[in-house]
Amino acid sequence: MSIDIDINSGFCFGVTRAIQAAESELQKGALYCLGDIVHNGQEVKRLELLGLQTIDYDDLRTLPAHSRVLLRAHGEPPSTYWIAQQRGIEIIDATCPVVKKLQDRIRACYEKHRNDEALPPQIIIYGQPGHAEVIGLQGQTNNTAIVIESIDQLDRIDFTRPIYLFSQTTKSVEGFQALVDAIKSAISNQQSAIVPEVHDTICRNVANRVAQLQDFARANDLVIFVGGSKSSNARVLYKNCVEVNPNTIFISSPDEVVDKLSTFHTASADRKNVQRSTLKVGICGATSTPRWLMKQVRDKLTNL
Ligand code: SF4
Structure with a gap:
């Protein structure tokens, strides 16, 4: 190994x-x-x-x-x-500072348009309702912003009124683009003259990791993703790993390694066939995963 x-x-x-x-x-x-x-x-x-x-x-x-x-x-x-x-x-x-800048942009947009009485504006935030960052962003609009998590929630938008779209920093670029496309298509279906103002405010610190992480996941036979159960970024990045390497397990602490590996072993017959003489194991994590924790997982595996 x-x-x-x-x-x-x-x-x-x-x-x-x-x-x-x-x-x-x-x-x-x-x-x-x-x-x-x-x-x-x-x-x-x-x-x-x-x-x-x-x-x-x-x-x-x-x-x-x-x-x-x-x-x-x-x-x-x-x-x-x-x-x-x-x-x-x-x-x-x-x-x-990246979040601070986003808060400032949303507040400036809200201040600029809040008195447009003829066509009241809608500030839309693509994000996870209740997430700490999203609560901070909504607060910039006196909690009037509409939080949308997926394209299934488009019925919350009035396509005849101006739309200003922003994103939580840790959402996926693909999900945001899908939402933009769905909004434009709904506007066109309703023959509305509204042109949505789109602000891609996804943090590239996170977004750029996806391709690198997927390369890493592909290069290993077994991937151990270390992340907190409350982290939305961990969930997104874990899914990105699974997409390219189904032999990926999610753990939150080194103590879970043994249990998760035995479950993995039992289920592995249905997964990607691992036939190398040396099993390549890759340990990775989210933007909220400390390196010392990934090192502890490595040490635990080495001891095993
Ligand atoms: S992912 Fe990290 S760097 Fe990017 S906005 Fe959030 S806290 Fe800042």
């Missing part, structure tokens, strides 16, 4: 930046983080052992003045900053 870790997998720039901010701020004293700092339970545990305390919105409303709260890479709606200001809480803003 040969084991490789994908050099392109692991934290993206925005997550690395937020974690570095947490580590550095923890050295100055008590620090809270609003929501899990990253959608990876193992990394959250590591930082909690260093003293980081994860809180929710209810906790934020009851924190004493001068508490220090870190905002993660996903960003927050304006209401969070307002609550912090009212309570005298110090904000350490680790919102990813």
Whole structure:
């Protein structure tokens, strides 16, 4: 067996930046983080052992003045900053600059068109409802933006009114293009004169990984994808691996390796036939998967 870790997998720039901010701020004293700092339970545990305390919105409303709260890479709606200001809480803003720029663009679009009474505009966000980043984006529009997750939800759009389309940063380019095509086709079917304003705001830090990840998955006989169960990016990238190599298993921690591998072995008769003398195993992960976790998986396999 040969084991490789994908050099392109692991934290993206925005997550690395937020974690570095947490580590550095923890050295100055008590620090809270609003929501899990990253959608990876193992990394959250590591930082909690260093003293980081994860809180929710209810906790934020009851924190004493001068508490220090870190905002993660996903960003927050304006209401969070307002609550912090009212309570005298110090904000350490680790919102990813790419997300910040997207928030600014959506807010500018909303401010520009909010008073168009003759034809009220619709800001559409292609994203996962309830996802932290999406909540932050909706907040820029006073929660008036319509969140669409798939083309099955087109009935929520009025094709006779102006449409301004944006995307959550971690959605797939193909899914976004399919939505754009479906919107244009619906407009044409209704013989509407509306021309949708399309803003492809998908983060290329993630989108560019797909091709690299699929090359990596193809080059291995067995792929072990390491990702958090709450991570939408992990789900998308795992599916991309399975598309090109059905011999892919998903795990969240090294402890799952043995169970998942035995299930894989039992089911392998129906999967891609592995006949090489040396089994090539590839370990990869999402933008929220720490490299140390992928290394632990490698060590576990080596010990096995
Ligand atoms: S995926 Fe892109 S936008 Fe999201 S945190 Fe990472 S670098 Fe920032």
